Amino acid sequence: MRFAHIYVEERAFGYPLTEKILSKIPDAHVIKIKHYKDVFDRKRQDAPLQKDHQALIIAVRDGSRIFKGAPVCQSFGNKSFYYASSMMNCPFDCEYCYLKGMYPSSNMVVFVNLEDYRNDVEEKLKEGPMYVCASYDTDLLAMNSLTGHADFWKDMALTYDNLLVELRTKAAVLVTGNIPNVIYAFTVSPSEVVESLERNTAPVSARINAAAKAIEAGAKVRLCFDPIIKIPDWEKAYKDLIDECAASIDLGRLTDVSVGTFRISSDYLNRMRKAYPDSKTAWYPYVIKDGVAQYEPDTDKAMQEFVCGLLEKHIGREKIFTWN
Numbered sequence: 001m002r003f004a005h006i007y008v009e010e011r012a013f014g015y016p017l018t019e020k021i022l023s024k025i026p027d028a029h030v031i032k033i034k035h036y037k038d039v040f041d042r043k044r045q046d047a048p049l050q051k052d053h054q055a056l057i058i059a060v061r062d063g064s065r066i067f068k069g070a071p072v073c074q075s076f077g078n079k080s081f082y083y084a085s086s087m088m089n090c091p092f093d094c095e096y097c098y099l100k101g102m103y104p105s106s107n108m109v110v111f112v113n114l115e116d117y118r119n120d121v122e123e124k125l126k127e128g129p130m131y132v133c134a135s136y137d138t139d140l141l142a143m144n145s146l147t148g149h150a151d152f153w154k155d156m157a158l159t160y161d162n163l164l165v166e167l168r169t170k171a172a173v174l175v176t177g178n179i180p181n182v183i184y185a186f187t188v189s190p191s192e193v194v195e196s197l198e199r200n201t202a203p204v205s206a207r208i209n210a211a212a213k214a215i216e217a218g219a220k221v222r223l224c225f226d227p228i229i230k231i232p233d234w235e236k237a238y239k240d241l242i243d244e245c246a247a248s249i250d251l252g253r254l255t256d257v258s259v260g261t262f263r264i265s266s267d268y269l270n271r272m273r274k275a276y277p278d279s280k281t282a283w284y285p286y287v288i289k290d291g292v293a294q295y296e297p298d299t300d301k302a303m304q305e306f307v308c309g310l311l312e313k314h315i316g317r318e319k320i321f322t323w324n
């Protein structure tokens with residue numbers, strides 16, 4: 001792995017996962033710290049610059065670890081919808097990523113007290129079945145060879161029948177088998193978007209092939225056309241994308257599909273604009289509705305309807321979920 005500097009909380013040294021991670025990056029310079037926030041929350045950080053020299057922070061997460069899903073996120077019809085934050089920030093660098101407005105730093109934080117997450121989930125499961133998006137504030141599958149966090153969530157799904165786990169990714173990961181209550185969610189975008197806005201992610205053709213192989217392996221697969229980005233000639237770009245997906249994947253075998261136009265909390269957008277003054281995505285003149293920045297209502301509706309219309313030729317409408 002490419003981390004040259006690893007900050008480790010004093011108390012994190014006692015955890016086997018810390019040793020495991022450190023042993024995989026033997027050349028990194030290890031710096032002992034008191035608390036991850038001393039590094040991660042520092043004022044006046046240059047987040048764009050950090051993205052090119054990302055440091056890793058190994059820490060123990062206190063307080064809340066599992067959160068109620070936000071209204072801008074999709075629940076896919078699940079009543080009890082949560083997301084878990086066992087890592088913060090991502091190895092990829094999407095220009096539109098809401099994490100740019102959410103965190104003051106681009107460094108990555110990996111929490112090693114996974115047993116506490118297990119206990120949190122166990123507690124909540126007492127109230128009934130739960131749907132957990134485990135890979136929202138990061139890409140757990142892309143980082144799994146270093147952190148094992150995706151394996152942890154798979155193991156959780158194997159242990160608890162009433163826990164449904166979504167692992168979302170922009171990597172072309174090899175899925176070898178089916179765990180009935182794990183959904184592998186591959187986000188796909190037109191190659192124009194991948195090349196210009198999704199730095200370091202896998203090419204879209206590789207993600208589509210990975211999704212096709214996962215279906216063949218019997219896994220539950222979700223395709224996410226989310227966020228849809230208003231690029232020039234977006235109709236053609238998204239039609240080509242769906243044609244490419246349909247050529248490799250029997251879309252009728254997907255568990256479901258998510259469709260959503262770009263949207264971001266207006267607070268995050270303001271912070272993103274400050275940190276990235278040259279970002280066209282950040283500076284688009286969005287409409288703010290209920291604290292959420294989004295495309296003009298007519299455009300937003302037209303984009304979602306267009307993509308849904310194309311998908312409906314391949315997959316039942318009941319399997320297509322939109323965010324509004």
Ligand code: SF4
Pocket residue numbers: 090091092093094096097098099136137138139169170
């Ligand atoms: S893959 Fe997802 S979490 Fe990672 S940078 Fe891109 S949008 Fe953000």
